[in-house]
Amino acid sequence: MRPLRTKAGVRKTPGRPARPSQSDGVDPVEVVCRLRPVPEGEERCVEQLDDTTVLVTPPANSQAFRYGTAKEQQYKFGTVFPDTATQKQLFDAVAKPLVRDLLNGKNGLLFAYGITGSGKTHTMMGSQQDGGIMPRCIDVIFNSIVNYQARRFVFKPDRLNSFDVQTEADAMLDRQREILNTPKPGKTPRKRRVPPTPGGGGGGGGGGSGSVTPDESDAASTRVPEVSQVSGLDEDNAFAVFVSYVEIYNNYVYDLLEEVAPENMKKSLQSRMLREDNNKNIYVHGASEVEVSTPSEALDALRRGQRRRKVAHTTLNTESSRSHSVFTIRVVQAPLDPRGEEVLDDKALMVVGQLSLVDLAGSERTNRTKNNGDRLREAGNINNSLMVLRTCIETLRENQLNNANKMVPYRDSRITHLFKNYFDGEGKVKMVVCVNPRAEEYDETIHVMKFAELTQEVVVARPADRPLDMGIGLTPGRRKANQILREAQRRLGSDGRPSEAEPSGGEAAAELAPVFCLGPVWPSMAMTPGEEEETVRCLVRFLERRVQLRATLLHELQRQQDAFRQLLVKTEMEMSALRQENAQLRASSDGSSRRTAALEARLASAEAANDSLNRRFRELNENQAALVNELGEKEMLLNQEGLERERVKQRMKTRMQQEKERLASDMKSRIKMNREMLKTEMRAKDEKLRALRDIINNEEAGFAVPSAPPAPAPRPRPSTANETATFRPSRSDPRLSGTPQPKRTVAATTRHRRSKSTDAEVWLDHRPGHVLELATIFQPKMKKRKSVTKLDAKDVINDKTSKYVLTHQDQDSQGEVETHMVKGDVLPTVGGGRAVVFSDMETLRLSNPGAKRPSDELGPGLDYELARERCATGIEGHAAGKRRKT
Numbered sequence: 066m067r068p069l070r071t072k073a074g075v076r077k078t079p080g081r082p083a084r085p086s087q088s089d090g091v092d093p094v095e096v097v098c099r100l101r102p103v104p105e106g107e108e109r110c111v112e113q114l115d116d117t118t119v120l121v122t123p124p125a126n127s128q129a130f131r132y133g134t135a136k137e138q139q140y141k142f143g144t145v146f147p148d149t150a151t152q153k154q155l156f157d158a159v160a161k162p163l164v165r166d167l168l169n170g171k172n173g174l175l176f177a178y179g180i181t182g183s184g185k186t187h188t189m190m191g192s193q194q195d196g197g198i199m200p201r202c203i204d205v206i207f208n209s210i211v212n213y214q215a216r217r218f219v220f221k222p223d224r225l226n227s228f229d230v231q232t233e234a235d236a237m238l239d240r241q242r243e244i245l246n247t248p249k250p251g252k253t254p255r256k257r258r259v260p261p262t263p264g265g266g267g268g269g270g271g272g273g274s275g276s277v278t279p280d281e282s283d284a285a286s287t288r289v290p291e292v293s294q295v296s297g298l299d300e301d302n303a304f305a306v307f308v309s310y311v312e313i314y315n316n317y318v319y320d321l322l323e324e325v326a327p328e329n330m331k332k333s334l335q336s337r338m339l340r341e342d343n344n345k346n347i348y349v350h351g352a353s354e355v356e357v358s359t360p361s362e363a364l365d366a367l368r369r370g371q372r373r374r375k376v377a378h379t380t381l382n383t384e385s386s387r388s389h390s391v392f393t394i395r396v397v398q399a400p401l402d403p404r405g406e407e408v409l410d411d412k413a414l415m416v417v418g419q420l421s422l423v424d425l426a427g428s429e430r431t432n433r434t435k436n437n438g439d440r441l442r443e444a445g446n447i448n449n450s451l452m453v454l455r456t457c458i459e460t461l462r463e464n465q466l467n468n469a470n471k472m473v474p475y476r477d478s479r480i481t482h483l484f485k486n487y488f489d490g491e492g493k494v495k496m497v498v499c500v501n502p503r504a505e506e507y508d509e510t511i512h513v514m515k516f517a518e519l520t521q522e523v524v525v526a527r528p529a530d531r532p533l534d535m536g537i538g539l540t541p542g543r544r545k546a547n548q549i550l551r552e553a554q555r556r557l558g559s560d561g562r563p564s565e566a567e568p569s570g571g572e573a574a575a576e577l578a579p580v581f582c583l584g585p586v587w588p589s590m591a592m593t594p595g596e597e598e599e600t601v602r603c604l605v606r607f608l609e610r611r612v613q614l615r616a617t618l619l620h621e622l623q624r625q626q627d628a629f630r631q632l633l634v635k636t637e638m639e640m641s642a643l644r645q646e647n648a649q650l651r652a653s654s655d656g657s658s659r660r661t662a663a664l665e666a667r668l669a670s671a672e673a674a675n676d677s678l679n680r681r682f683r684e685l686n687e688n689q690a691a692l693v694n695e696l697g698e699k700e701m702l703l704n705q706e707g708l709e710r711e712r713v714k715q716r717m718k719t720r721m722q723q724e725k726e727r728l729a730s731d732m733k734s735r736i737k738m739n740r741e742m743l744k745t746e747m748r749a750k751d752e753k754l755r756a757l758r759d760i761i762n763n764e765e766a767g768f769a770v771p772s773a774p775p776a777p778a779p780r781p782r783p784s785t786a787n788e789t790a791t792f793r794p795s796r797s798d799p800r801l802s803g804t805p806q807p808k809r810t811v812a813a814t815t816r817h818r819r820s821k822s823t824d825a826e827v828w829l830d831h832r833p834g835h836v837l838e839l840a841t842i843f844q845p846k847m848k849k850r851k852s853v854t855k856l857d858a859k860d861v862i863n864d865k866t867s868k869y870v871l872t873h874q875d876q877d878s879q880g881e882v883e884t885h886m887v888k889g890d891v892l893p894t895v896g897g898g899r900a901v902v903f904s905d906m907e908t909l910r911l912s913n914p915g916a917k918r919p920s921d922e923l924g925p926g927l928d929y930e931l932a933r934e935r936c937a938t939g940i941e942g943h944a945a946g947k948r949r950k951t
């Protein structure tokens with residue numbers, strides 16, 4: 066296609082060569098485009114701009130649009146037929162010139178190419194009332210040769226892609242055989258055979274296989290035939306038409322006109338091989354070629370093939386559109402003999418033209434159809450064969466552009482192998498690109514357009530004109546002369562008299578009459594008195610003329626006898642010479658036949674082996690493709706898993722990081738809190754120490770009771786040098802060990818208050834076991850409290866509870882009851898929970914005043930130490946553990 070670009074945003078194909086010219090003995094492959102109608106309201110992606118140009122616009126939902134690779138593009142074709150174009154318009158423009166070539170002995174190939182549902186079958190077959198290219202071709206052929214047709218079986222296929230000429234006697238025998246072999250009407254109740262009538266319906270196709278169903282014959286009767294014809298044929302030639310119908314499915318060739326008994330119809334067809342004939346033409350070996358004498362016979366054969374196709378595909382559970390079908394019409398012509406009576410038996414004078422009409426399978430990509438199994442293989446084969454067709458066309462184009470000689474891979478697919486000769490210059494090639502303009506089909510349509518664009522750039526050598534008069538020196542007009550002679554004979558009748566209808570007998574009668582009679586009618590014999598003399602003289606004259614005529618005739622007879630005798634002798638001599646020659650030839654022919662048979666047997670076995678190897682190779686290829694697919698899928702899965710793992714890893718990393726940060730901040734706040742608490746504690750201890758120092762100072766100053774409120778004694782801590790100097794209590798200290806002991810005051814801190822509770826505090830009173838009521842004077846004071854025996858998290862984790870006390874009882878070494886009340890603050894944690902921070906513990910010990918306490922044994926010096934210890938240290942605890950100081 067030559068690109069056209071004017072508007073911005075419309076793509077221009079770079080460096081595309083100009084369309085090849087026809088001046089140098091080559092013709093470009095002619096590509097026309099036909100648009101099929103689109104239902105009202107549906108979005109379109111193809112618009113016709115003028116008679117030769119279409120504009121393809123990517124719709125928003127197309128793959129190419131999504132990937133951003135699509136742009137508006139114009140495509141130019143030989144002709145663009147709009148969706149309103151009729152079948153006749155298309156036929157006249159595209160196929161009729163090919164029929165003219167066919168009748169002049171030239172070959173032609175016409176493809177219908179496009180995606181599924183684009184109208185290929187509609188274009189090729191059409192309907193009964195409005196036939197497509199195939200029925201119209203058939204009609205025009207028979208309209209043109211109707212007066213020049215040879216009698217049936219005069220031309221006979223030799224099964225080597227050529228024809229033999231039979232004598233009239235042999236042809237008649239074959240005709241009789243055909244009549245005898247034709248099943249009598251009524252034998253098969255569901256089918257009836259329509260007798261052949263010139264130009265009418267029904268009729269036996271070649272080989273007695275033209276049976277049609279009633280439906281089909283009814284359909285045939287409603288058919289509207291094409292009435293045009295091609296003129297300028299050689300009238301002195303006799304014509305015969307042969308049709309064959311094959312399909313290529315999964316790269317195997319099947320003969321759709323194969324003779325099969327009705328009971329074997331369901332069995333699948335046998336595949337056929339492609340071979341090369343003596344003239345290097347490729348043909349389907351063993352495919353049936355049926356001689357047809359009328360359009361209805363040809364259409365019967367076509368329908369029969371389609372029926373076979375349907376049955377075979379039903380058996381295979383496939384669809385017909387998944388195969389390529391090739392309907393081939395061959396027209397054979399040969400000159401009549403000098404008398405214009407019979408066909409000359411000379412192969413060198415025979416001319417055969419061939420027209421192949423191909424309905425290609427829909428060009429789909431496998432991923433669109435989502436096929437699998439057989440369907441995938443089928444789609445793969447279709448795509449493969451179309452791909453090979455494309456590759457061949459591309460290689461041809463490259464060779465032609467670069468003057469190269471790259472091998473064209475015709476043999477890679479049956480469809481290209483079969484049509485190799487056409488591309489090598491044995492005929493004209495045309496292509497009808499069928500386009501469904503629906504927007505949905507954009508992604509497929511664009512591939513079709515690109516292929517059509519390439520195809521237009523290929524040129525094929527123009528086939529040479531074949532001289533049809535053969536230059537054999539025969540008088541033109543032989544057929545007409547013979548017809549006149551026959552007509553004259555018919556009119557003269559068997560007795561040689563002019564017929565009533567034409568008393569004069571015409572020129573021919575005048576010429577022929579003296580040869581076959583002894584003269585005019587007898588004169589009147591009536592004897593009238595007085596005129597006897599005259600009558601006798603008249604009779605004598607008449608008889609003398611007859612005698613004269615008789616003598617002439619006898620002489621002529623003698624001459625003809627002599628000539629015949631001489632001819633007979635000569636013929637006899639020739640015959641004996643020929644017999645001898647014949648015997649020699651037969652002997653050598655027998656030898657050749659034996660050699661040929663042996664070679665053919667070898668060839669057949671080699672072909673069978675080749676076929677099975679090919680099949681095996683294909684299977685292996687298919688397996689490999691399947692495995693590659695599987696591998697690809699697995700790799701994809703692995704990649705996906707790897708990605709998933711990577712994602713999870715990343716997620717975990719992020720989460721760990723967050724957790725780390727959270728813990729760090731948690732830890733930080735805890736440390737801060739602990740530090741705060743420690744600071745508070747330190748302050749309290751300092752307070753205690755200060756109070757103690759004050760006490761000691763006061764003691765030293767006269768044991769005055771400090772006026773400061775009682776504060777808890779600080780825990781022992783490393784003293785400063787100053788403190789050491791001023792206060793270092795020890796057992797040896799005379800102030801502690803000597804008597805009298807000063808009266809000591811108990812220091813109390815607000816923190817270590819005894820069960821004093823504010824109104825706002827809510828206590829959680831936890832008594833895990835049975836607590837003995839001691840009825841002591843000192844009782845804890847908890848205005849608001851909740852008593853539990855078993856601790857539950859929700860008792861602690863709530864906004865109300867602010868204090869916690871754990872009560873348990875023990876027996877000391879003296880057997881006295883000791884009651885411990887461990888108290889703590891319920892504080893919120895950074896993580897949003899709650900923690901109990903134990904702050905102090907109260908111990909209530911019941912003891913007998915008379916009993917000796919171990920502490921008494923330590924001496925009075927230890928009391929101070931104990932007191933100091935008790936004052937200085939508190940209990941601190943939390944959920945992780947607790948510290949205790951009594």
Ligand SMILES: Nc1ncnc2c1ncn2[C@@H]1O[C@H](COP(=O)(O)OP(=O)(O)OP(=O)(O)O)[C@@H](O)[C@H]1O
Binds near residue numbers: 181
């Ligand atoms: N030019 C047209 N005018 C009217 N109808 C059409 C035209 N082209 C196609 N159709 C209709 O579209 C439908 C599909 O067409 P058709 O069967 O010829 O497609 P196809 O290309 O041969 O498909 P497949 O590849 O599947 O065989 C048919 O119903 C046909 O009648």
